[in-house]
Amino acid sequence: MTIDAIAQSLRAAGHTVHLVEANPDLPHWFLRHSVDLVFNIAEGNDGEHRESQVPAVLEALNIPFTGSNSVTLALALDKTKTKQILAAEDIPTPAWQLFAIAQAPLNPSLGFPLIVKPNREGSSIGIWRESVVGDEASLRRQIAIVADRYQQEVLVEEFIEGIELTVGVIDNEVLPPIEIDFSTCRQGGEFFYSWRMKEFQGNQALGLAPQLFCPARIEGRVMARVKEVALRAHRALGCRDFSRTDIRLRADGVPFVLEVNPLPGLSPLDSNFPIATQAAGFSHDKLIQRIVELAMARYRSGADVCRSSERSITCSQEPSASTEFADSYSSLRISG
Numbered sequence: 001m002t003i004d005a006i007a008q009s010l011r012a013a014g015h016t017v018h019l020v021e022a023n024p025d026l027p028h029w030f031l032r033h034s035v036d037l038v039f040n041i042a043e044g045n046d047g048e049h050r051e052s053q054v055p056a057v058l059e060a061l062n063i064p065f066t067g068s069n070s071v072t073l074a075l076a077l078d079k080t081k082t083k084q085i086l087a088a089e090d091i092p093t094p095a096w097q098l099f100a101i102a103q104a105p106l107n108p109s110l111g112f113p114l115i116v117k118p119n120r121e122g123s124s125i126g127i128w129r130e131s132v133v134g135d136e137a138s139l140r141r142q143i144a145i146v147a148d149r150y151q152q153e154v155l156v157e158e159f160i161e162g163i164e165l166t167v168g169v170i171d172n173e174v175l176p177p178i179e180i181d182f183s184t185c186r187q188g189g190e191f192f193y194s195w196r197m198k199e200f201q202g203n204q205a206l207g208l209a210p211q212l213f214c215p216a217r218i219e220g221r222v223m224a225r226v227k228e229v230a231l232r233a234h235r236a237l238g239c240r241d242f243s244r245t246d247i248r249l250r251a252d253g254v255p256f257v258l259e260v261n262p263l264p265g266l267s268p269l270d271s272n273f274p275i276a277t278q279a280a281g282f283s284h285d286k287l288i289q290r291i292v293e294l295a296m297a298r299y300r301s302g303a304d305v306c307r308s309s310e311r312s313i314t315c316s317q318e319p320s321a322s323t324e325f326a327d328s329y330s331s332l333r334i335s336g
C-alpha cells in the first residue's frame with residue numbers, strides 16, 4: 001500500500017514510474033534501464049546491513065536516489081553503533097551494554113528496570129512487554145531468548161520511564177513531534193511501543209489503541225529541547241532529506257534518543273512520519289514530491305557524487321510538470 005501511494009503521488013506530479021523489486025536481480029534491472037532518480041523505499045532482503053544494500057548498488061552505478069546514503073542506513077540499523085555516535089556528540093541516549101556473549105557479566109552501573117532488544121532489528125521485532133526486566137534472572141532469560149531467536153548481539157538499555165515521542169525531520173526542518181500515549185493500553189498489560197503494540201495498533205478489543213497527539217503535549221522549553229535533539233541526531237548520523245528519531249522524554253525534561261530511522265515508514269494510513277507532515281500542513285502527495293525535489297536539488301547542486309559519468313542526472317521532469325509539484329517546489333529551501 002505504501003508503494004502504491006508513493007507511485008500514485010509521483011505519477012500525479014507527472015513522472016513516469018517503474019516499480020523495481022529489491023531482490024538480487026535489481027542490479028541487472030538498473031544496468032538495462034536508465035532512470036533520472038530512484039525513490040528508495042527498500043528495506044533490503046537479508047543480512048546485517050540490509051537497508052543499505054539498494055543504496056550501495058545505486059551508488060556503485062552512479063544513479064541518484066532519495067534519502068540517506070548506504071553508510072547512514074547501515075549505521076542506523078545498528079542500534080549500538082548509533083548510540084556510540086550519539087554519545088560522542090553529547091546527545092542523550094539511555095545507558096547501555098551490548099551483549100555479544102549472552103553470559104557476559106552485567107555492568108553494575110546499569111540500573112533496573114532494563115530493556116532487552118535485538119541490536120539490529122526494527123518495527124519492535126524482538127521487543128515484548130517481557131523485554132522490560134526488573135531483576136537479573138529475568139534479564140538473563142530475555143537475553144538468551146533474543147540471542148537464540150535472532151542470532152545477533154543483544155542490546156540492554158536502561159528503561160526510560162516517561163513520554164514516548166517520535167520526531168520527524170525533513171530538509172533540516174523539525175516537524176511537530178508526535179506523542180504516543182499508552183495510558184489507555186495499561187489494562188491490556190502493554191505500556192510501551194512493543195511488537196504487539198505496533199502490529200495490532202488501533203485494536204481496542206486487545207487494548208492496543210494508544211492515543212497519538214501531534215504536536216506533543218509538552219511545554220515550550222522542553223519542546224525546543226526535543227526538537228533540537230532530533231535535529232542533532234539526524235545530522236550526527238548523516239541523514240539526508242528526511243528521518244524520524246524515537247525519543248523517550250524523562251520526567252525531568254531530558255529527551256533520550258533511542259534510535260534514528262533514516263527510512264521511516266511512509267504509509268499514508270498508519271505510519272507516524274506522514275502524521276507529522278500532515279500536522280505541518282502538507283498532504284501525502286506533497287510529502288512525496290518534496291522528498292523527490294530535495295534529492296534532485298542535492299544532485300543538481302553537486303552535493304552528491306553523481307558527477308563523473310554520462311549517467312549523471314538528466315532531469316527530464318522539470319518541477320513545473322504539474323501545479324502540485326510547482327507548489328511543493330516553491331516551498332523548498334534549497335541550500336548549497
Ligand SMILES: Nc1ncnc2c1ncn2[C@@H]1O[C@H](COP(=O)(O)OP(=O)(O)O)[C@@H](O)[C@H]1O
Pocket residue numbers: 094115117121122123124125127157158159160161164192193194246248258259
Ligand atoms: N531504553 C528505553 N526506554 C524506554 N522505552 C524503550 C527503550 N528502548 C526501547 N523502548 C521502547 O521500545 C520501542 C522500540 O524500541 P526502538 O529502540 O525504537 O526499536 P525499533 O527499531 O524496533 O523501533 C520504543 O519505541 C519504546 O517504546
Ligand SMILES: [Mg+2]
Pocket residue numbers: 123124246259
Ligand atoms: Mg523505534
